[in-house]
Amino acid sequence: xxxxxPSTWDDALQIKADRPDAVPIAGGTDVMVELNFHRRxxxxxxxxxxxxxxxxxxxxxxxxxxxAGVSYTRIMEELGDRLPGLAMAARTVGSPQIxxxxxxxxxxxxxxxxxxxxxxxxxxxxxxxxxxxxxxRLVPVADFFTGPKRSVLAPDELIAAVLVRPAAGPEQxxxxxxxxxxxxxxxxxxxxxxxxxxxxxxxxGSAAPTPRRAVEAELFAAGELPWDxxxxxxxxxxxxxxxxxxxxxxxxxxxxxTAAYRRHALAVLGRRxxxxxxxxxxx
Amino acid sequence: xxxxxxxxxxxxTADDVWEGESLLYVLRERFALPGSKNACEQGECGSxxxxxxxxxxxxxxxxxxxxxxxxxxxxxxxxxxxxLDPVQRAFLQTGAVQCGFxxxxxxxxxxxxxxxxxxxxxxxxxxxxxxxLCRCTGYEKIMDAVRLAASGGVAADPAVRSGHxxxxxxxxxxxxxxxxxxxS
Numbered sequence: 001x002x003x004x005x006p007s008t009w010d011d012a013l014q015i016k017a018d019r020p021d022a023v024p025i026a027g028g029t030d031v032m033v034e035l036n037f038h039r040r041x042x043x044x045x046x047x048x049x050x051x052x053x054x055x056x057x058x059x060x061x062x063x064x065x066x067x068a069g070v071s072y073t074r075i076m077e078e079l080g081d082r083l084p085g086l087a088m089a090a091r092t093v094g095s096p097q098i099x100x101x102x103x104x105x106x107x108x109x110x111x112x113x114x115x116x117x118x119x120x121x122x123x124x125x126x127x128x129x130x131x132x133x134x135x136x137r138l139v140p141v142a143d144f145f146t147g148p149k150r151s152v153l154a155p156d157e158l159i160a161a162v163l164v165r166p167a168a169g170p171e172q173x174x175x176x177x178x179x180x181x182x183x184x185x186x187x188x189x190x191x192x193x194x195x196x197x198x199x200x201x202x203x204x205g206s207a208a209p210t211p212r213r214a215v216e217a218e219l220f221a222a223g224e225l226p227w228d229x230x231x232x233x234x235x236x237x238x239x240x241x242x243x244x245x246x247x248x249x250x251x252x253x254x255x256x257x258t259a260a261y262r263r264h265a266l267a268v269l270g271r272r273x274x275x276x277x278x279x280x281x282x283x
Numbered sequence: 284x285x286x287x288x289x290x291x292x293x294x295x296t297a298d299d300v301w302e303g304e305s306l307l308y309v310l311r312e313r314f315a316l317p318g319s320k321n322a323c324e325q326g327e328c329g330s331x332x333x334x335x336x337x338x339x340x341x342x343x344x345x346x347x348x349x350x351x352x353x354x355x356x357x358x359x360x361x362x363x364x365x366x367l368d369p370v371q372r373a374f375l376q377t378g379a380v381q382c383g384f385x386x387x388x389x390x391x392x393x394x395x396x397x398x399x400x401x402x403x404x405x406x407x408x409x410x411x412x413x414x415x416l417c418r419c420t421g422y423e424k425i426m427d428a429v430r431l432a433a434s435g436g437v438a439a440d441p442a443v444r445s446g447h448x449x450x451x452x453x454x455x456x457x458x459x460x461x462x463x464x465x466x467s
Contacts, residue, residue, distance in 0.1 A: 003284060003302035003348040028344040029326055035303045036324040036343060045302060049349050095414020096392070097341045098326050181413030182327060 002044035009053055009131075012158060015046055017133040020155035022046040026054075026069050027101030029094070030110045054105070054160070064166050065129075068105025068159040072117075075104065083164065085120035085171030085190050092116055092175050095182055105159040108144065111151040111210075118145070118211035119190035119203030120173050126164035132157040145210035169193035170280035172273035175205070176257075176265045186257040189245060189269035193277050198227045202270075207249035207262045214248035214270070217241050221274065230282045238271050245270030288350045290314060291360025306350045307331045307342035310357060318358040318387045329415030332388040332395075333357045339395040341414075358387040361394055369437045370394045370428075376438055379428035381419035389415045393429050402433055 004022060006012040016022060022044035025031045034040040048054060054069030057079065064082055066075075072090035076099070080087040093099050093116050107117040108128060118141070127138045130153060141162075144151050153159065171192045177183030188205035200221040202214040224237045251262035286300045286309060297313040305324070310316045310333070320330035324343045331342040334356040342355075361368040370393045373379070380386050389412065396403055396411040403411065408429045417425065431437055 001302040003346070005348060005351070025346055025349070028346055028349070032305060032344040032346060033325040035346075036305060041303070045346060045348070047346065047349055094326065095329065096395075096411055097329060097332055097339055097414045098344075100338045101340050101344060181410070 005047045005050055007050050009051055013133050016158055017156045019044050024048055026103045026106050029098055029102040063163045066162045068161055069103050072099035072102050082166040084167055085123055085173050085192055088173040089116045089120045108159055111145050111149050113148055113210055114185045114206035119188050119205040122203030122213050123190040123192040123201035124164050125201055126162050128162055129160040130157045131160040142213055148209050169195040170277040172277045174269045174273050187262045187265045191273040191277055193281055204249050207251040214245045217244035220244055233278050238274055241274050242267035242270035286347050286351055289354045291356055300347050302348055304347050305343045306345035309347050316357050316359050320384055330385055330388040332391040358391050370432045372437045373428040373432035377424050377427040377431055379424040381421045385417045
């Protein structure tokens with residue numbers, strides 16, 4: 001097995017072009033498990049931990065550009081004000097040791113339906129910057145995932161960054177699991193209120209072949225929320241929102257839970273997150 | 284591949300390292316530092332927690348090549364040879380050790396916690412140790428150990444000596460063994 005340690009982004013892209021079979025590794029929280037358990041013997045590892053530009057974030061015009069190598073710990077500590085939903089999700093990942101190593105880009109690259117960063121990125125309408133020697137393209141996160149652990153990432157491409165507008169309103173994330181730590185989501189749900197354009201964003205995790213939005217729930221809430229008065233939420237609206245969130249899922253029975261439980265849980269998560277976020281908006 | 288890195292302040296080199304092996308394997312099998320324990324190999328148990336460039340990580344999830352040129356600090360390197368870190372003393376003083384397998388990882392995690400937050404609340408301690416499993420379920424004594432270490436009230440017990448599985452030093456109380464490089 002070859003171990004390649006590029007020190008510049010251009011070198012990394014050239015290596016990926018020459019060796020599309022090289023598996024990128026950053027925090028190792030997925031790749032090393034596969035190696036340790038002999039599930040995978042890639043011909044080459046492409047170490048991304050020596051690329052300083054991957055671990056920075058900055059404002060790029062109106063968008064926040066978060067490098068793919070930024071860890072969950074840093075998202076929690078440095079981006080909680082600008083991306084509260086993503087920071088909440090980052091806080092539910094694994095343990096301190098895992099959050100110190102695991103990266104945003106690694107979560108996207110693994111493309112697990114249960115990836116914790118995915119629902120808040122969906123709710124926020126983020127875009128993913130993919131790069132290769134051919135150039136750079138932006139993919140809306142809703143179009144990035146194509147199936148369980150599959151994405152539109154081409155063999156010669158690397159994930160460079162996530163581009164996302166800083167939150168204009170409250171964001172929430174909630175996750176069902178058997179403990180508060182070290183849990184892969186049974187189901188998760190993220191919600192973003194965009195009061196500037198009277199819109200609602202959503203993201204469902206671990207309840208469909210890919211992370212996905214609950215589009216009907218978004219449109220329903222955007223039309224029914226009392227944006228003008230910032231008045232009390234109608235319980236019927238909250239309930240219907242939860243039903244539409246659950247209806248948007250396509251869960252399966254697996255070791256972590258049943259499809260029926262996941263649907264039930266998503267209705268609850270939808271109601272709760274909408275209630276919390278609306279209360280926050282109304283101050 | 285040849286791997287060179289700094290471990291507990293010393294430059295260490297290993298030859299014929301397989302590119303896909305973990306830092307944990309390198310530490311235990313190539314550098315003869317068995318304090319970091321190998322249990323789950325998937326980042327779930329925290330028994331292999333070490334510092335990598337000052338950050339607490341699971342050594343089982345770091346590829347050997349990623350450690351090249353980096354500074355690693357293991358449980359063996361928390362205190363000078365022959366001494367114990369106050370966190371290690373606190374574990375001894377409170378009896379926070381049962382089978383001992385999770386202890387080295389817990390000690391590094393507690394050391395890391397107290398370095399960042401010298402006076403953690405109980406929920407902060409539990410959160411910080413969420414990635415360290417004790418299957419003897421001795422968590423209450425472990426909580427006591429962290430509270431004691433944070434209080435600064437750890438007794439400086441000259442009888443307690445570190446070592447590789449050796450008995451307690453002269454005058455050591457019954458049942459007190461060395462921590463750090465103990466049972467491997």
